Amino acid sequence: QSALTQPASVSGSPGQSITISCTGTSSDVGGYNYVSWYQQHPGKAPKLMIYDVSNRPSGVSNRFSGSKSGNTASLTISGLQAEDEADYYCSSYTSSSSGVFGGGTKLTVL
Amino acid sequence: EVQLVESGGGLVKPGGSLRLSCAASGFTFSSYSMSWVRRAPGKGLEWVSSISSSSSDIYYADSLKGRFTISRDNAKNSLYLQMNSLRAEDTAVYYCARLVAPYHFDFWGQGTLVTVSS
Numbered sequence: 208q209s210a211l212t213q214p215a216s217v218s219g220s221p222g223q224s225i226t227i228s229c230t231g232t233s234s235d236v237g238g239y240n241y242v243s244w245y246q247q248h249p250g251k252a253p254k255l256m257i258y259d260v261s262n263r264p265s266g267v268s269n270r271f272s273g274s275k276s277g278n279t280a281s282l283t284i285s286g287l288q289a290e291d292e293a294d295y296y297c298s299s300y301t302s303s304s305s306g307v308f309g310g311g312t313k314l315t316v317l
Numbered sequence: 318e319v320q321l322v323e324s325g326g327g328l329v330k331p332g333g334s335l336r337l338s339c340a341a342s343g344f345t346f347s348s349y350s351m352s353w354v355r356r357a358p359g360k361g362l363e364w365v366s367s368i369s370s371s372s373s374d375i376y377y378a379d380s381l382k383g384r385f386t387i388s389r390d391n392a393k394n395s396l397y398l399q400m401n402s403l404r405a406e407d408t409a410v411y412y413c414a415r416l417v418a419p420y421h422f423d424f425w426g427q428g429t430l431v432t433v434s435s
Contacts, residue, residue, distance in 0.1 A: 210361070243421035245362070252412060252428060253354075253362065258421040296362050300420035305376040308354075311361035 211236065211297055211309035218315040224285040227312045229297030230278055235307055237278035241300035244273055244282045248293045256295075257282060284314070292316045319343040319424045321413045326429030333403050333433070339396040339413030339426060347371075347391035350416040353398045355409035356428075363409075366398065367416055403433045 212230040219225040229236065229244075236242055244257040255264050257273035260280060270285045280299070284291055297309040325337040337353070353365040366377045366387040375387055386399040396413055410430050414422035 239419075241420045245422070247362075252425040253414075253422070254425070255421060255423050258417070258423070264423065294361075298362075298364075298421070303376075304374075305367065305378070306364050306420050308362045308364060 209307070211299060211307055213295075213297060213309040213312045215310070216313045216315065218317055219284075219287045220317045221287055221289065223287050224283060225287060225314065226284075227282045227295055227297075227314070229280040229282070229299075229309045231280075231299055231307070232278055234302040235299040236275065236280050238302060239300045240275065242273065242275055242280040243298045244271075245296045245298065246291075246293045247296065253296065287316055289316050319415065321415065321424060321426035323411065323413050323426045323429035326411065326431045328432045328434065329403055330435050331404060331433055334399070334401045335403065335431060337398040337400065337411055337413075337429060337431070341394045341396065341413075341415075344415070346389075346394040350374075350418060351389060351396045352414045352416045352422060353387060353396075354412045354414055354422070354425075355407075355431075356412070357406070357409040360409075365411070368396070400431070403431075405433050407431060408433045 240260045242260045245253040247253045260275045261273040295312045320342045322340045350369045352367040368387045384402045388397045410428040412428045413426040415424040
């Protein structure tokens with residue numbers, strides 16, 4: 208399985224909004240509404256932020272939102288805060304009944 | 318509270334073997350699929366393997382087939398990963414994660430470091 212494509216880095220100032228894209232194929236992102244997003248701070252375990260494209264788990268801030276169009280999914284973080292600085296990964300179910308992650312995006316809060 | 322605690326990592330020589338364990342608590346372990354995910358130094362997350370609640374369905378990343386074996390013991394609330402013929406590129410932090418069908422990981426352990434080096 209080839210990794211999903213994410214930008215290596217994005218940045219934004221506090222209070223701004225940023226969007227991280229995640230591009231796959233019709234065999235993964237485009238074929239299923241099973242895209243999830245994870246936040247990982249250095250030395251910590253990943254944390255689920257969005258599942259099934261746009262659903263937020265209990266306890267996750269509503270500043271985080273997800274969407275999908277065709278073979279590309281997106282994570283938007285609004286009202287950027289310093290603690291949002293982390294690595295973000297998308298993941299998708301695939302036609303092989305398994306999954307694949309994106310390469311990861313480093314978010315820098317300026 | 319859901320807890321996943323990995324153990325068994327360490328330093329191993331190329332070609333060697335290691336068995337990772339993941340102790341689960343705070344939920345009905347036998348009702349959930351489970352997975353192993355790894356992160357190599359300087360790289361991103363990589364899905365390794367998944368196993369269904371009854372062990373009837375098992376999946377591996379294509380690059381790992383034949384070297385790694387996932388298993389579970391529902392009576393012991395434990396998940397395992399037997400890793401054989403280890404290579405330098407298997408060096409990573411290995412995470413145990415609870416898999417919610419069809420595909421997202423809602424809880425993760427803190428990880429265990431595997432270093433393959435001579």
